[in-house]
Amino acid sequence: MKIGIVCYPTFGGSGVVATELGKALAKAGHQVHFITYSQPQRLDFFNENLYYHEVNIPAYPLFQYPPYESALSSEMVHVVTQYGLDLLHVHYAIPHASSAYLAKQILAQQGIHIPVITTLHGTDITLVGKDASYEPVVTFSINQSDGVTAVSDSLKKDTYSHFNVTKDIEVIPNFIDLDRFSRQKKDHFKLAICPNNEKLVVHTSNFRKVKRIDDVVMIFEKLRKLLPSKLLLVGDGPDRARIERLCRELDMLSDVRFLGKLDAIEEVLSVADLFLMPSESESFGLAALEALACEVPIITSNAGGLPELNVQGVTGFMSNVGDVDDMVKHAAYVLDDDHLPTFKANALARAKEFDVAKILPHYEAYYERVVESSRAIEI
DSSP states (O other), X not given: OEEEEEOOOSSSHHHHHHHHHHHHHHHTTOXXXXXXXXXXXXXXXXXXXXXXXXXXXXXXXXXXXXXXXXXHHHXXXXXXXXXXXXXXXXXXXXXXXXXXXXXXXXXXXXXXXOOEEEEEOSXXXXXXXXXXXXXXXXXXXXXXXXXXXXXXXXXXXXXXXXXXXXXXXXXXXXXXXXXXXXXXXXXXXXXXXXXXXXXXXXXXXXXXXXXXXXXXXXXXXXXXXXXXEEEEEEEOOTTHHHHHHHXXXXXXXXXXXXXXXXXXXXXXXXXXXXXXXOOSOOSSOHHHHHHHHTTOOEEEEOOTTGGGTOOBTTTXXXXXXXXXXXXXXXHHHHHSTTTHHHHHHHHHHHHHTTBHHHHHHHHHHHHHHHHHHHHHHHO
């Protein structure tokens, strides 16, 4: 099958999932064409079935903002016609679904029918899409898609709750490449960070308000008084400078390191003992799944799709959003030397349920259904 994948090329969850899906599809023998404004961060290996098409956005003095949506639609049209794609799979509703709809209408005028599948990832529904400026376009674009998927039951329910969506939504959860995300021997790294055998706590995110990184800091501030520990904060974003100031004010900088954006996050997770995700909202929690795959138990909020991933008392614990004291209590329990080995084993066992080898066939089957259904309508 020839598949066009439209996504954001950044470290965000939707871009990561889209890129990893494309790579897995290429390995399985499908021809995959990425269409976006720069090469995806995770598109880091060569395969004869992988193609990358950059969206060129010309700069004209007339435009205050470059018309990316129009350029994206045009590039979709070019790729579909040049390579004979069987379908377009767009990730994140804004602006990819609406751009795909425009491309589909242009192609229809040329006698080419291209099915469009839209995958909803989270903030495109729970945050951005609910804005009155975007809601009509998001609703229309989803309803005009030939197929719609969501990464969790929670996100599916949110979509139906916030939008007048009439399309059936297929839930296909996020997945993990266990060949890449597995615990590696990095004892020298652990020794450098925790020279006195401290426990190592990790948080990764894009440092936005919804991630509640203040809670991460407060959890750790209380936890380090209960047992020797260190904290690694991985990522970057609008809240980073403020969080650095908070750590300085709490005199925590000797126990906290800011690592910025990292490609090889699995190397950090390989030496971690606990992962924190106290988010206000999570459609699934891909970063938490990556931690589980590296045998790291997780402490999370019970928001959004996290209860579909984190098994209470098995892979870690969940608490209400903002309940720092409860998270501290659970973190200390997990990090106890008598409990930690069991939680680590449970973490890996849970991650194996989301192995890409198990999830990929769901996408392939869904592609076939949508393409066949679309052909029947065309006839």
